[in-house]
Amino acid sequence: MVAHPDDALSVGEVSRRTGVAASALHYYESLGLISSHRSPGNQRRYARHMVRRISLILVAKRLGIPLADVRDAFEPLPHDRRPTAHDWRRVSTRWKRTLEERRSQIERLEKELNGCIGCGCLSMKACRLLNPEDALADRGPGPQRL
Ligand code: FES
Known part of the structure; x- marks a missing residue:
């Protein structure tokens, strides 16, 4: 798999890596759980750190945690940069409380x-x-x- 020049992943690449259908990715995006940007060719691109969010969404689904709770837990995470260890700790604290x-x-x-x-x-x-x-x-x- 070849990375794009901006080091972002296409919908298909994210879908293959996570096993999540493109339609589900769009749904998660509509809920604000993940975000994307547009390539110069106007195609959806995901930052690599979105794969971690998607993996956690899958774990939450397996545990029966509603997506609204996942959204609350993800609230402190930045969309425009790779989250730091401190950012993930804040998510973990919220998740634990939930x-x-x-x-x-x-x-x-x-x-x-x-x-x-x-x-x-x-x-x-x-x-x-x-x-x-x-x-x-x-x-x-x-x-x-x-
Ligand atoms: S069935 Fe009697 S208290 Fe619930």
């Missing part, structure tokens, strides 16, 4: 689910899984789900 929040949320849900499996009442008033924080009460009196 994973810890998700872990606590799952642990809370697991406890509630264990209670519901033993209970089975399906009460809209009492069951925190079916009606968290009695959210259905905001819709007014009477049955809200039939």
Whole structure:
């Protein structure tokens, strides 16, 4: 594979290196997860450091982390230069915080689910899984789900 004069990668090259379809690359770009610039021939080009971002997006997908969370984690990363070790550490710190929040949320849900499996009442008033924080009460009196 021959690098382009500006040392950037074409869509096809990034796609081959990462295994991500060109359409997905465009989608990630539309979400602000990655960015590109235009060649003199008006073709999309990606800086080489975008490959690392894409790899992390793939890892996040495997872990079930929503792309919105990935975008939040990538927020401190610069698009116009190769991120430094310090930049990546900031991403790592955010990512860790997100994973810890998700872990606590799952642990809370697991406890509630264990209670519901033993209970089975399906009460809209009492069951925190079916009606968290009695959210259905905001819709007014009477049955809200039939
Ligand atoms: S099913 Fe009874 S509390 Fe959830």
